[in-house]
Amino acid sequence: MPLYKNTPQPSGRMGVLWALAPIFDAAIIEYGSMGHMIYAEKWLAHTGLIKRAKLITTHLAEKDIALGITKRLEESVKEVVKEKKANVIFLIPSSVPEMIGTDLESIGEELQFMYPQIPIITFGAGNFKATKEQGMEEAYFRLVKSLTKEDDIEAIEDTGFEKATFNLIGSACDWSRFQSDTREIIRIMEGAFDMKSAAVFGSSCNTTSLYKMTNAKVTLVMRKDGIKAAKQLEKNYGIPYLYMTPYGLLNTITWIKELEEILEKKADKDYLNNEIKETQYAIHHCNVWAKHKNDKAKLWISNEDELSLGIQEFAKKELGFMLATGGIHMSDARQLKQNPGKCNIEVRRSTLSYDINPYELPFMGFRGTMNLCSLFTDFLIKR
Template sequence: MQLCKYYPVANDRMGIIWTLSSIENVCVIEFGPAGTTHYALEGIGSLNGNDRAKIYSTHMDQGDVTFGKYDRLEKAIVEIDVNINPKYIFVMASSISSIIGADIESVCDNLKSSINAKLIPITTGGLKDDYNVGVEYMLNTLVKEITKDTDERNINKYNIIGANIDKYNFLSDIEEVKRIMKDLFNKEVNTIFTCDSTVEDIENAAKVSLNIVVRKEGLKAAKYMKEKYNIPYVYSSLYGLTNMTNLIKKIENIDGYELNNDNYKKEVDIVRSHIISLKRRFYFYEGNKKCAIFGDYDTVVGLKCLLEELGLEVDRSEVLYRDDNDEYLISGCSEIDRMKYLKNNELLGLFGDGPCLDMKHNSKLDLQVSNPNLDKVNIYPFTPFVGFRGILNIIEKIMNIKL
């Protein structure tokens, strides 16, 4: 067991709750102590996201644990179905009810004939995997259980998959993706999985011509929609000029997606001119150009590409949960490992989560790019880190470093 001064890595149960919490008209019942559900809901506030779902706890007592009774859960499902009348009720086990082997699937199966809502059981209890696994599981579950089959396709509509509230800068990053798609392809977003969506948005997610996957946890959902509805998808990092040009080329190859070359050239030319300005400023700089990045997988991979594109040295790039898919990244390290690294290394820039920025360190630029979040409030949705304007935003912050 690792010692933690700040936060342990959130488990898959938390990833599921975060994914569902921003969907309006969703009901979630957790079979477990009220305190654990309350803690999960309190954490949503630190993510700068809106809690739009209705999330309930059955609570538990010693009798429920000792004898494995489901009376509370069954009554809670019936009560919510009658009084709230939701289309869908997600039923999940907490860590404690998972330990005693709560059979959530059987409870849902026994009640489905007497309940108006569709019951969707979630069996994980957060005892095995990190939150990214829960996000992946829930995105895939949503398209399987809620998205409706349809022959209707709108060539002018697309979905964004993976823009959840657990992504630190999701508000601004989503706006930048929407702006790019409008300015370069004249397309409008249909459904965002799952930031500020409704159940109806998820139901109608198949009425599109493209899925844009913005994090790898959304790939399973996109692949399922490709197989079932024949909706093409693209997945690429959204950080940096090279990654963005690669993404634009992928989208341009989709039928019905014609690129506005004039607008595209303007975007690229502006970014290139500022990249040249930054490189010119650092050309004769003999000081330390080392940077460190700590965050979720796609943020770390993307920022690493961007910073190297700007001529800076990425000395450490660490994913803050277990991930063995990239041999060039560090993952699964402890807080103490990060504390030691930050204490012993002088950096030009530290790009990390709230705890990393709070640790003792020596850097000329501190920029929060990932959660957990300690005290930052993000309400202005036009300061992206991704896309063309995201590149300019980060270049501006680096250019303002006092060398």
């Protein structure tokens, strides 16, 4: 029985929207009832994404449903194109048209034919079973399939690149600190390999950077939702990918070693040593306190995904924490409200989240490790 006493899981349709919204020069058009988009706007406004896609809804009426009229959608696209409101248009599915079987794909193709000057991409995962993760996977995959046309590549290649680049299919706005984590990965890639980011999926980016994806040397995948898109890039353009999420020092070092092999290039030794030294300092302190207050050094983190498994492994192996409830609890604010620990850390986003600072400290990479150590130590030393 699908009765939810707490917040239900987001749908595939929501996953698509959340994954696309960070592309700030895009217009996302939803053909469906209007109430969804204003809530989505609220969700996104609280993510700390200062620049984000323009969210548009057509709304629909009983007559549109009964007669299968899609004029509202066509007019909306026309308005966006005419007023040059975006560089790319995304048509996303919504529940009512999915129910009545509106062929969004075909409408998208027709509209693309009418407006060749702007890419119009139609997304799936609108059915009544698709999960948020499937929605995000669909969004990334469709972007890779649609924004890597030959003519686009030529246009970009003319501008040239000084540094080698990488793609990042990173954490998305359902995780706290997703922008900080993205920034940390980019910082490490610059410091260790002197590489710049090309396409960044899931966090703030624009279509220009997405068009650069085929020039990249590697695709970094932080979540399994990104694997399909990365495989597509590998298959069509020979760009290798690495699916690994660097939480904790050991994991971050392993991640860099893996990258050294893929890129056939050694990471900058001085940079790496310095980062390791700084991170070890924080780990050392946290470790000492975890031993001293071993009754308090307990960690519980919700779900079983990259974020959960990565932080658990780090806390257990590198800090000596026990994986149990009653100490530090990490989850979304709703779950933490219902299942509080002695110390609560929000690592996932919910409707209670209100993030306005995209520059908060990360959880991934060297600085993410230091941040986690700092948060844990604060709790451990508290009387």
